Amino acid sequence: MELLKMEHISKSFFGVKVLDDVSLTIQQGEIHALLGENGAGKSTLMNILSGVYTRDAGSVTFEGKELSNGSISASEQAGIAFVHQELNIFNDLEVYENLFLGKEITGFGGRLDKKAMIREAEELFRQMDVPLKPRLLAGDLVTGAKQVLEIAKALHSKAKLIILDEPTTALNNNEVEHFFRLIRDLRDKGTAFIFISHKMPEIFALADHYTVLRNSRFISSGVIAETTPEQITRDMVGETYANEDLYVQRELGDVVLKVDQLTGEKFSNVSFSCRKGEILGVTGLQGAGCSEVLQAIFGAIPVLSGNIEIHGQLAGDETIHKAMKKGVGMIPANRKENSVLPDMTLLENTYLSRHTIDTRNPSISKRAEQKRYDSYKQTLNIKANRSDDLIVSLSGGNQQKIILARWLDTDAQILLMDNPTQGIDVGAKEEIYRLILKLAESGKTIIVNTLEIPELKKIADRCIVFYHGGIAADLAHDEIEENAVMMYSTGAR
Ligand SMILES: Nc1ncnc2c1ncn2[C@@H]1O[C@H](COP(=O)(O)OP(=O)(O)OP(=O)(O)O)[C@@H](O)[C@H]1O
Numbered sequence: 001m002e003l004l005k006m007e008h009i010s011k012s013f014f015g016v017k018v019l020d021d022v023s024l025t026i027q028q029g030e031i032h033a034l035l036g037e038n039g040a041g042k043s044t045l046m047n048i049l050s051g052v053y054t055r056d057a058g059s060v061t062f063e064g065k066e067l068s069n070g071s072i073s074a075s076e077q078a079g080i081a082f083v084h085q086e087l088n089i090f091n092d093l094e095v096y097e098n099l100f101l102g103k104e105i106t107g108f109g110g111r112l113d114k115k116a117m118i119r120e121a122e123e124l125f126r127q128m129d130v131p132l133k134p135r136l137l138a139g140d141l142v143t144g145a146k147q148v149l150e151i152a153k154a155l156h157s158k159a160k161l162i163i164l165d166e167p168t169t170a171l172n173n174n175e176v177e178h179f180f181r182l183i184r185d186l187r188d189k190g191t192a193f194i195f196i197s198h199k200m201p202e203i204f205a206l207a208d209h210y211t212v213l214r215n216s217r218f219i220s221s222g223v224i225a226e227t228t229p230e231q232i233t234r235d236m237v238g239e240t241y242a243n244e245d246l247y248v249q250r251e252l253g254d255v256v257l258k259v260d261q262l263t264g265e266k267f268s269n270v271s272f273s274c275r276k277g278e279i280l281g282v283t284g285l286q287g288a289g290c291s292e293v294l295q296a297i298f299g300a301i302p303v304l305s306g307n308i309e310i311h312g313q314l315a316g317d318e319t320i321h322k323a324m325k326k327g328v329g330m331i332p333a334n335r336k337e338n339s340v341l342p343d344m345t346l347l348e349n350t351y352l353s354r355h356t357i358d359t360r361n362p363s364i365s366k367r368a369e370q371k372r373y374d375s376y377k378q379t380l381n382i383k384a385n386r387s388d389d390l391i392v393s394l395s396g397g398n399q400q401k402i403i404l405a406r407w408l409d410t411d412a413q414i415l416l417m418d419n420p421t422q423g424i425d426v427g428a429k430e431e432i433y434r435l436i437l438k439l440a441e442s443g444k445t446i447i448v449n450t451l452e453i454p455e456l457k458k459i460a461d462r463c464i465v466f467y468h469g470g471i472a473a474d475l476a477h478d479e480i481e482e483n484a485v486m487m488y489s490t491g492a493r
Pocket residue numbers: 013018036037038039040041042043044045085383384392393394395396397398423
């Protein structure tokens with residue numbers, strides 16, 4: 001049965017058309033993948049559906065009834081829930097408070113019935129089979145757990161249609177498995193899902209139907225079982241897309257980074273070194289310590305014992321500023337919380353780090369910056385209008401490209417990248433791999449933390465696998481392989 005019909009939807013922002021006569025039909029109890037390159041218009045279409053934006057033209061019918069235009073409460077009441085691309089958790093509230101925000105249970109005299117809410121939260125988490133605790137402060141959750149909380153919020157609202165905008169970017173492989181089981185289970189009970197993702201394997205593992213958008217327009221729609229990743233990629237990119245093997249073995253230089261018996265809150269006795277021009281992959285399940293080790297090298301979290309040597313210099317009590325002065329750069333995971341400066345323009349967000357590292361020339365020349373920005377815009381294929389627009393006006397993937405440009409633009413000789421291609425479409429990912437390889441070729445050292453093994457196979461000279469806060473394996477390029485990595489990262493080997 002038809003649940004949702006969006007027809008001839010158009011939308012412009014400041015005279016720029018970002019949706020042009022787009023249609024989308026969703027059946028009851030299906031998982032429908034909504035696909036397209038960065039900036040294609042996916043999130044905008046979903047923002048129209050959930051009432052965040054008003055449509056300029058077109059109609060939306062849900063369960064046979066016309067949905068009012070631009071009303072969040074009307075969409076919510078109709079049974080549409082939206083799990084946004086960027087997390088919307090209040091860090092200073094407890095988990096159950098986030099869950100019940102705006103829908104609090106009140107008891108006698110209108111007082112909040114805390115006990116009832118906590119009980120209900122516990123019951124929901126039990127049904128979902130997730131280890132969330134109602135009384136924890138949301139700010140203390142790891143990103144993966146926050147994502148699970150977002151989904152719990154949608155489930156809690158008893159939605160008939162749940163929009164998931166790239167829900168797995170922060171989940172590890174086990175969590176993804178688990179999460180998919182939950183979604184399938186709910187689908188079988190009649191809930192419909194719109195699933196936005198840039199990860200082909202997930203799309204083919206989960207979705208029943210798909211719709212592809214390109215350049216603000218509808219391109220194709222159909223049954224997942226009757227198409228292929230290649231076909232869908234062609235529809236998304238609009239031309240033949242070559243999935244080449246980009247990796248070439250290179251001559252490496254001297255050791256530029258040495259970590260010796262490094263111990264922090266989430267990792268212990270970690271030792272490894274890295275050469276000039278090397279691309280070192282780091283991987284492991286969420287909580288295995290990968291991300292924390294990078295953060296410690298960058299001075300973002302404290303080290304309890306052990307040494308970090310950068311260019312032969314001991315770097316004991318690092319602060320971010322000191323690390324940057326030594327030529328270390330970092331692209332952190334979770335761009336909304338850690339990277340994006342929402343009040344700043346695209347241009348400012350881009351040149352920010354270079355001006356902190358490069359103090360020889362403290363003055364900012366707008367013209368020079370604009371030129372550099374333009375060249376990054378071209379190589380990274382950033383979809384944006386004017387460089388003085390606010391960064392938050394860009395699509396998620398395009399914001400991520402600005403953050404990449406911010407660090408590619410510095411003199412940093414050692415670049416730490418934590419999940420650098422989060423939310424980036426297939427075509428642009430290839431461009432970024434090319435760029436990382438080129439940077440390494442030019443002598444920069446790059447450490448990439450990622451859960452995507454194919455990504456490591458494309459670029460890494462070596463890969464260290466973390467398990468429970470320590471190094472379980474150090475694999476050479478040729479040994480990087482899905483099964484082997486899985487075995488080490490789960491402690492099976
Ligand atoms: N509030 C806004 N103001 C101005 N432009 C906007 C706004 N929101 C979105 N856009 C523009 O609309 C276009 C489509 O963006 P949208 O976020 O829908 O893309 P997307 O398909 O979700 O991409 P991604 O995969 O990167 O998330 C982009 O060019 C974006 O810059």
